[in-house]
Amino acid sequence: MAHEAAPTANTRLFRPGYAGHNQISARTLGFWLYMLSDALLFTALFASYAVLDTPMNAAGGPIASQIVNPIEGFWQTIAILGSVTAYSLSTVSMKNGKRGGTALGIIASIVLAVVFLAFGIHDLTALAAQGDGMDRSGYLSAYFVLILTHAIHMGIGILWMLVMLVQIPRYGFNEMVVARMLNLRMFWQFQATVWVCVYVYVYMIGA
Amino acid sequence: MAGSHSDPLAHPEVQQGGALRYIAGFISTVLLMGAALIVTMRHDLAYQSFVELVGGLAFLALLSQAALFYGLDISRAQIWKSVSLILTVPLFIITVGLTVWMFQSLDQRTMVMPSSAAAATQPTLLQ
Amino acid sequence: MQLQAPGPWSLLFGRLTLDQIPYTNPILQVTFAVAALIGLAVIGVVLYYKKVGYLWREWLTTVDHKKIGVMYIIVGLVMLFRGFADGLLIRTQQVLANGPHAAGFLGAQHGFLPPFHFDQVYSAHGTIMILFAATPILTGFQNIVVPLQIGARDMAFPYMNAVSLWLTTAAAALVMISLFVGDFSQAGWVGLIPLTELPFSPGTGVDYWMWAIQISSVGTTLNAINMIVTIVDMRAPGMTWFRMPVFSWTTLSTNIIGLTAFPVLGVALALLGADRYLGTHFFTAGMGGNLMLYTNLFWIWGHPEVYFLILPTFGVLSEVIPTFSEKPIFGYVTMVAATFAIAGISWLVWLHHFFTMGSGPDINGFFSVATMLVGIPTGVKVFNWMFTLYRGRITYTVPMLWAMFGLFLLLIGGLTGMMLALPAINYTVHDSVFVIAHFHCMVLMVVCAGFAGVTYWFPKLFGFKLDESWGKAFFWTFAIGTITVFTAMFALGFEGETRRLEWTFNTAWKPMLVIEEVGMVLYVISLALFAMMLVVSIKNRNRERLGADPWGTSRTLEWLTPTPIPFYNFAVTPQVNTRDELAWRRKHELANAKPDAYEEIHMPSNSGLPVILGACAGIFGFAMIWRIWWLAALGLLGIVAIVIFRSFDKNAGYHLQPNEVEAMERNLAIGSITSEQPDRSHHSIHAEAH
Numbered sequence A: 001m002a003h004e005a006a007p008t009a010n011t012r013l014f015r016p017g018y019a020g021h022n023q024i025s026a027r028t029l030g031f032w033l034y035m036l037s038d039a040l041l042f043t044a045l046f047a048s049y050a051v052l053d054t055p056m057n058a059a060g061g062p063i064a065s066q067i068v069n070p071i072e073g074f075w076q077t078i079a080i081l082g083s084v085t086a087y088s089l090s091t092v093s094m095k096n097g098k099r100g101g102t103a104l105g106i107i108a109s110i111v112l113a114v115v116f117l118a119f120g121i122h123d124l125t126a127l128a129a130q131g132d133g134m135d136r137s138g139y140l141s142a143y144f145v146l147i148l149t150h151a152i153h154m155g156i157g158i159l160w161m162l163v164m165l166v167q168i169p170r171y172g173f174n175e176m177v178v179a180r181m182l183n184l185r186m187f188w189q190f191q192a193t194v195w196v197c198v199y200v201y202v203y204m205i206g207a
Numbered sequence B: 001m002a003g004s005h006s007d008p009l010a011h012p013e014v015q016q017g018g019a020l021r022y023i024a025g026f027i028s029t030v031l032l033m034g035a036a037l038i039v040t041m042r043h044d045l046a047y048q049s050f051v052e053l054v055g056g057l058a059f060l061a062l063l064s065q066a067a068l069f070y071g072l073d074i075s076r077a078q079i080w081k082s083v084s085l086i087l088t089v090p091l092f093i094i095t096v097g098l099t100v101w102m103f104q105s106l107d108q109r110t111m112v113m114p115s116s117a118a119a120a121t122q123p124t125l126l127q
Numbered sequence C: 001m002q003l004q005a006p007g008p009w010s011l012l013f014g015r016l017t018l019d020q021i022p023y024t025n026p027i028l029q030v031t032f033a034v035a036a037l038i039g040l041a042v043i044g045v046v047l048y049y050k051k052v053g054y055l056w057r058e059w060l061t062t063v064d065h066k067k068i069g070v071m072y073i074i075v076g077l078v079m080l081f082r083g084f085a086d087g088l089l090i091r092t093q094q095v096l097a098n099g100p101h102a103a104g105f106l107g108a109q110h111g112f113l114p115p116f117h118f119d120q121v122y123s124a125h126g127t128i129m130i131l132f133a134a135t136p137i138l139t140g141f142q143n144i145v146v147p148l149q150i151g152a153r154d155m156a157f158p159y160m161n162a163v164s165l166w167l168t169t170a171a172a173a174l175v176m177i178s179l180f181v182g183d184f185s186q187a188g189w190v191g192l193i194p195l196t197e198l199p200f201s202p203g204t205g206v207d208y209w210m211w212a213i214q215i216s217s218v219g220t221t222l223n224a225i226n227m228i229v230t231i232v233d234m235r236a237p238g239m240t241w242f243r244m245p246v247f248s249w250t251t252l253s254t255n256i257i258g259l260t261a262f263p264v265l266g267v268a269l270a271l272l273g274a275d276r277y278l279g280t281h282f283f284t285a286g287m288g289g290n291l292m293l294y295t296n297l298f299w300i301w302g303h304p305e306v307y308f309l310i311l312p313t314f315g316v317l318s319e320v321i322p323t324f325s326e327k328p329i330f331g332y333v334t335m336v337a338a339t340f341a342i343a344g345i346s347w348l349v350w351l352h353h354f355f356t357m358g359s360g361p362d363i364n365g366f367f368s369v370a371t372m373l374v375g376i377p378t379g380v381k382v383f384n385w386m387f388t389l390y391r392g393r394i395t396y397t398v399p400m401l402w403a404m405f406g407l408f409l410l411l412i413g414g415l416t417g418m419m420l421a422l423p424a425i426n427y428t429v430h431d432s433v434f435v436i437a438h439f440h441c442m443v444l445m446v447v448c449a450g451f452a453g454v455t456y457w458f459p460k461l462f463g464f465k466l467d468e469s470w471g472k473a474f475f476w477t478f479a480i481g482t483i484t485v486f487t488a489m490f491a492l493g494f495e496g497e498t499r500r501l502e503w504t505f506n507t508a509w510k511p512m513l514v515i516e517e518v519g520m521v522l523y524v525i526s527l528a529l530f531a532m533m534l535v536v537s538i539k540n541r542n543r544e545r546l547g548a549d550p551w552g553t554s555r556t557l558e559w560l561t562p563t564p565i566p567f568y569n570f571a572v573t574p575q576v577n578t579r580d581e582l583a584w585r586r587k588h589e590l591a592n593a594k595p596d597a598y599e600e601i602h603m604p605s606n607s608g609l610p611v612i613l614g615a616c617a618g619i620f621g622f623a624m625i626w627r628i629w630w631l632a633a634l635g636l637l638g639i640v641a642i643v644i645f646r647s648f649d650k651n652a653g654y655h656l657q658p659n660e661v662e663a664m665e666r667n668l669a670i671g672s673i674t675s676e677q678p679d680r681s682h683h684s685i686h687a688e689a690h
């Protein structure tokens, strides 16, 4: 290291009062990284779905075009995007310091998420009831598990929102509550992103 | 460490949110998906061009979400999110792309599809 | 309701019955007796010296990255020992059971292990070595060293760090429990499909394997997040990216792999679990399943995983070699670039583990070329290390010896890997012990770097060095043992011995098998020498009190802190002025500079929740394995409850006052050990809003 400088009178060896990292930034970055890893989880599920989406793997059972309904999927798309938008708007209320508006946005978001889930669960139970459950064929296994994994994520998000509905009135917008609200926003938007992929790949390309 | 005792609501991550942006994100995604739905329901494109068109619309929808929902950009507050996403996207493509490629070829070489069964169904990515 | 699995099932105990406990097996009787004795001895010592409270306060509930790192390494070493015992059994069985006339003992037709037992041993060996020995040891180093190297007081998320540790530990405990309750998988560490499917493995072995890996990989993923955020967000002022030590760089790259590869393993195992528990048909032979899909998913993770293991060891070498050559690392920037090139390429090569699947010449060709590309950045690294040595002032301390032997193994492993990367060669030696020899060179390189790291950083943590002469004796027996075993194994690979043979039918293999066994004897001796090294060093620990920089030639920030390191690491955050900051300070006689004044330090408080969460995860895993649904639900509920409870916990740390810090720094300077936290029960704890 020929270029290294010798110390001078101004060289500092310590940095008293160094504030360190910001909690909210660290938490949101950490959560973002978690989501990238979750995205790879879905990637692996999509890859499995792609491999199992052939007539051979349907093993005599229904194939994609016989079970998906793109029009119904469109209503689901509107519901989940509405839910995500409602939640995102609730963080805009948070930005303005309004607890009531924030809570209202979260509640709207939960309602729309439940609508979305109701569609999905109705589909899956109907299929299972007619004997085309996830144990019918390799293809249906891939279909069910992909949809269910997304639904489980949605369920966790709803639970998280309920916790926030308790914490906002209790603690106000302190650092931790704000960080959680921001992480939940990413998480929730991510569910819409995954759904767009599911909708396009399973419901449209499969149709 | 010492933790910043400044107002958490002043954090750039809070401040970046905006009602107009989110509503725009909603509308653009719904419109793009609606367009894709129309393409799907018309059933008048060859499989290959259909997949390309719908895939393109989906890509646009994802881009609009990245910009309008997540608010990704190259500002100080967002740079590491953007960088990590850009590093990860190739992995999504590699994972799905190479898997589809190898199984497509494998199926062709090892699974003899009865021609009647193949004709009775529509194509999938693996064929 | 027992969902699919055959055999008896009860609501209260699931599939668990008394005859699942193999108390009639003599080998397990001995193992159990030894394990119980060691366990009782440890408990006895803890009780006798009244250390229960100390253990709980200082270790089990700690969120200090150094202690967590030490515990990771201890877990890893215990599992390394267990894995080694398995390896010894495998080798001994193969040499005893050679040829049609080989005698049989203990109910085995040949040798002393019947296939049922042998298959479990080799499956456990691989699983343990990769996931529960190598991974925790390396994670431990990263935990200990990286925050210090970048000048931080802790990880970004100290609490989550403890959670990762206890998840890993719970998973390791499950593997150990499988010894005494039920069986382990018989389908190899890779989970050979469709052998792992319920009809072919109806017992609980595969479930043990699956849930243990699943739980530990959650821990690894959380740890990866923690490491990346720490490196991105918490570098000291002046620590620009290109001043960061190479070990921190390799930690970053390896954790990017960890973050992105482990979810794929999670999916592979979860889909297998769906097959076993829910009756789906992902990987079944009929009903539209696809066997190769499992293999594909497994290796999408599997190959990046091997680089997940090797990259941090490259980092260790990059610390050890410059220190003992008294020169800065040669080609720092190319070193960093090569690290990331390797990490990137590691995502493009996974099919080389199943060339024989036969997906066609284009595809095999693509993956073959991609695999060989990895040789370029690896070569860059090897040459950089060699040029670092070139005209350096080399001292062959124990860590340096390990590093040199590691380099040698890397070379052999890399060259044989290149051979395997050619499909034409691969088709003839795939699934032979040639492959085993290849990757053992690589993973033993990991072990060598592990021991290099242990001896290198040990004095920093504990204030005394590991005994040099016992350390050298340990090194030489271990190294010669390694060469003996694996040279013979390469030969056996060419002679056509396939892997995982419980009966080595060909008598022509006998000489090489015997040579391998000789090597194993050397390994056993080396283990005794290792124990001697520990005992002697601990006995003589007060002979030499060591200062901040025990080797005298270290180059990076971790050696700037007092020895042993106080729990707050740096009393005042250092300002970084150059790469190899400590070497620079030493050269300009600034190494002993002290800050002018001390200041308040904010520290996270300890928490008992992570260890309880780990216990819940272990219970959940155990209950799922035995299909005790109520207990599984309880375990899961416990985890969710803890996560939510923690989010309501407002106590986020306390402040150390400047005078306390000053007093502790003064005590450290005169050599009284205060790496323990002061008892804060009578202090006012400054609860904060966050």
Ligand code: HEM
Pocket: C190, C306, C307, C309, C310, C352, C353, C371, C372, C374, C375, C378, C413, C414, C415, C416, C417, C418, C420, C421, C422, C426, C429, C430, C431, C435, C438, C439, C442, C443, C446
């Ligand atoms: C120059 C770099 C390397 C190359 C070209 C290479 C190539 C290969 C190939 C082609 C195989 C497949 C052999 C077969 O099953 O037919 C293989 C297996 C393996 N390699 Fe490597 N490798 C390299 C580095 C490593 C490293 C760094 C590690 C670990 C730290 C490693 C660990 C393994 C393991 C564990 C297996 C066997 C897995 C199993 O089937 O159980 N390799 N390697």
Ligand SMILES: [Cu+2]
Pocket: C302, C303, C306, C349, C350, C352, C353
């Ligand atoms: Cu590989």
